[in-house]
Amino acid sequence: MSSLPEDLALHGSLSANVVGFARHLRNLGIGVGPAEAAEALDALSHVDVGEQDQFRQALRICLAKSLREQQIFDEGFEAFWRVWDRATELNRPMPDPDASKASRSEALPVQLTLREWLNTGDGGDAEEEEETAGYSPMEVVTHRDFAGLQPDELDAMARVVEELARALARRLSRRRRAGGRGRIDIRRTLRKNLRRGGELMDLAFRCRRQQKLKLVVLCDVSRSMDLYSRFLLQFLYAFASAYRRLEVFGFSTGLRRLTTTLREGEWSRVLDALSRDMPEWSGGTRIGASFADFAENWSASLVDNRTAVIILSDGWDTGDAEILSRVMAQIRRRAFAVLWLNPLMGNPNFRPQTEGMRAALPHIDLLAPAHNAAALRDLASSLGKLQRGGAVRRPYARLCESDLPESSAAPGTVPDAPSSAKNLQTLAAEHAARKRLEL
């Protein structure tokens, strides 16, 4: 790499270029502010800016604050500083500030609606919550069935799903704590201090602390789930990075633990790793056998009475339903609660009639949809309630009569009905066809 003309700093173009570079990074999605740019300049005064390696490293330390940002930085650096090769261009105009402003103001409303939408779901109880018919693009996308998305909506949905996972993690991480140290435990205090003649020297405190909920997710990645598993896994990916008490398994014809892979870094990298780790990806489904594997090898160490087991599956099983029923009972005995999220429930006509679903039903505390972002958001309030020791544990029968067909569809699919409902029906038909092929 050619060295920098010595008078660069004197020309004042170095600071201008660094500021321009910071702006460039901001456009690429790194949140650098003026403070960081100033720091970067400060740092540059302590290194030999004539050496490109040093120059680059100093900027990287100051401007890229996570592994993801480092990757963006590395990609953006060459492109921006190509001018280093041709010293004559050092005084080139900075990237057009208007252009960057325009792109930012475009992004802003979307972010805002997303936040608002999340907050409506996060705060209140799902039952009382009224869905307002919103017409923002974000609003539309959150109620769309994952399976019916257009290619240009995929990114928006991915963002919603990630944001949703973080909100869920935040909600579950919150725990109420007694002010200060909790109340004094008189009995223990007295006993502890008896030998001092009753002088209360050593105070014992009663500290009640809410345990965080542990979650184990079993996610169906068989072919019939293809249209959904992409988003469900992305949801789990974002969730896993923000919530520690989470274990994720994928299953189709066999079971694989995905927890470590999901925490491996960038989503694109994780996606590669996932397809490598799950050779059975998009294969058939043997829920019973997969769950038996889980019950035998994992549930003893991972599932206890503070653990909710969440199953994400359409319940199409080509294996033995009897095994499934037995294993579900086994898991249910160990766990605090078992939740089954079924993407097919987005269809108003859904009935849990597949053999697998029927076998599992008696051992499920809650059956809920998972076909769009709104359904995932509702999961947050179910889990929130669960953590507060609320009543999720209800027999399925009641649930089936009262909430199942209507309420499953109510928050999500009904408002923007005709098109997506049609989608769903065709989808269900396709599903059935695909399953027949698998068989």
Place this chain on the structure above:
Amino acid sequence: MPSPETERVQRELADQGYIADAAISMSLHLARILKKPLLVEGPAGVGKTEIAKVLARVLGTDLIRLQCYEGLDTSTALYEWNYQRQLLQIRMEEEEKGRSLEQKEAHIFSESFLLKRPLLQAITHHRPPVLLIDELDRADEEFESFLLEVLSDWQISIPELGTIKATHIPYVIVTGNRTRELSDALRRRCFYLWIDYPDFDKELAIVSSRVEGIDMELAEQICHFMAAVRQQQLEKPPGVAETLDWARALVALHRHHLDLATVEETLGLVFKDYHDVTQVKQSLAGFLASVGVRSALEHRGDVVADPEADADDAEAHTSAR
């Protein structure tokens, strides 16, 4: 070419037995002169914590460590009143008529009844120490935002005492394992350094400088082996700490090169997870061959006197196929 300054830092670190690449020495150099906290992330066992210890030695100052965990609260991190002493003091002064109630109260809430925890210690130390905030991602988010406040104001307010300002700004190293994403605000406040597993050359340099009396052939084999296993999908990929433990153990066992039996016997030093041990064991022979270690067949000549080891060997060898 590294600058004289970073080269000097690199040399100083090397003198303390820490092999640093250009990125590490540059980060420490800048964090030190610009007095910014340095956030260090990376997989377990790559020497994140070690950086702080070595920095303290290089600077000839003290290391104050705050180990984070879930539920860490301010009374553990910052300060606590010494209740026992306070109660005792009250009892002792009961008879004393000379002092007013206010005076008594002011006395028991004075600095001598204050138990300083790491953060308060660090900012009131008699010279700037290195403050290591280890595994911050394990602490709750509330603690993180509290820490952010301390790191930007360098002062701590104690209701009974007033505000305590930092006498010196400590050198702060924050480490994280990415079990939880740290907040953007905290990241913005720090310089950032990502340390990955070392490449072969760096690891070899670490091993030969840290393990006394190690045979170069053995060191090379170990580092090749480690590089190869880290390519595998393991629950807990071995870090540099494991490499060093293993190397030291092998030196203590007077080995000059790796062989199948030795590796099998010492596998527990490298892999700390049951699934990993089983997985590696199954393909061990192939592994060793790929890193240029004598095959089990050649090796068998050495141990033929021991029929049991021989049987184990044969078993491992067959299962590897």
